Amino acid sequence: MNLMELEVERQSNPVDMIEYVASNNDWSFERSGEDEIAMTVEGRWTDYHVSFSWMEEFEALHLGCAFDIKVPDIRVNEVVKLLSGINGQVLMGHFDLWRQEDVVIFRQSLLLAGGAEPTNRQVEVLLSSALDTCEAYFQAFQFVVWSGMDATKAMEAVLFETVGEA
Numbered sequence: 263m264n265l266m267e268l269e270v271e272r273q274s275n276p277v278d279m280i281e282y283v284a285s286n287n288d289w290s291f292e293r294s295g296e297d298e299i300a301m302t303v304e305g306r307w308t309d310y311h312v313s314f315s316w317m318e319e320f321e322a323l324h325l326g327c328a329f330d331i332k333v334p335d336i337r338v339n340e341v342v343k344l345l346s347g348i349n350g351q352v353l354m355g356h357f358d359l360w361r362q363e364d365v366v367i368f369r370q371s372l373l374l375a376g377g378a379e380p381t382n383r384q385v386e387v388l389l390s391s392a393l394d395t396c397e398a399y400f401q402a403f404q405f406v407v408w409s410g411m412d413a414t415k416a417m418e419a420v421l422f423e424t425v426g427e428a
Contacts, residue, residue, distance in 0.1 A: 276323045276372075276380050280314045283385045303393060305329075307400040310393060321375045325355075327368040327392045331403050333359060340406050341366070343413035348399050351421075354391060357399070366403055368396050 284291040291301040297316040308329045315324045349356045355370030405416040
């Protein structure tokens with residue numbers, strides 16, 4: 263018997279928990295299907311378009327967090343270098359470049375194998391972790407795409423921490 267063939271009966275759809283958390287936090291959302299929900303979350307630098315999808319075949323709740331930054335063809339190679347550098351720093355999830363729309367997206371999944379149900383805390387941490395990561399690196403993408411900065415300098419610029427106040 264293949265381990266992936268093991269059938270588990272789930273008590274609820276994990277996307278229902280996302281809807282519950284969104285409602286409790288007064289976040290506006292759109293449930294586009296039984297296994298999908300989308301929302302826009304205001305960040306410090308931009309608005310983030312967040313979608314959650316339940317992937318039954320993998321028993322995983324997938325989060326995608328995109329932001330409005332179109333990558334022109336002439337900057338794709340440098341953005342790919344930046345993605346590689348950032349992904350080496352990120353503990354959970356990863357950034358990706360969706361070439362069909364030339365946008366940057368952060369992706370992460372919550373594995374719920376064996377019929378595990380997500381808790382509201384897991385959902386909140388999944389979302390806040392993704393948003394914190396996007397906020398931390400958004401300006402690096404701006405530097406590479408719009409300022410023509412190379413990936414290494416862009417990473418250095420956003421990872422630079424100041425101490426104290428002027």
